[in-house]
Amino acid sequence: MPGPEEPEQAPPSPDYIPGPEHADDEIAAEDQPYAEDASPIAQSPEYVPESDFEM
DSSP states (O other): OOOOOOOOOOOOOTTOOOOOSSOGGGOOOOOOOOOGGGSTTTTSTTOOTTOOOOO
């Protein structure tokens, strides 16, 4: 018993150009603040965030 036959599909149009799913003006990007601990200075073992160097 042969299996079901798949319907023939038309070849893709030569005029079709694949592109992004969404237009650039549809994407709403919000500014995000930087995390304080993302700084390489903050990761230094000698870093003291609130130090008073006046003597």
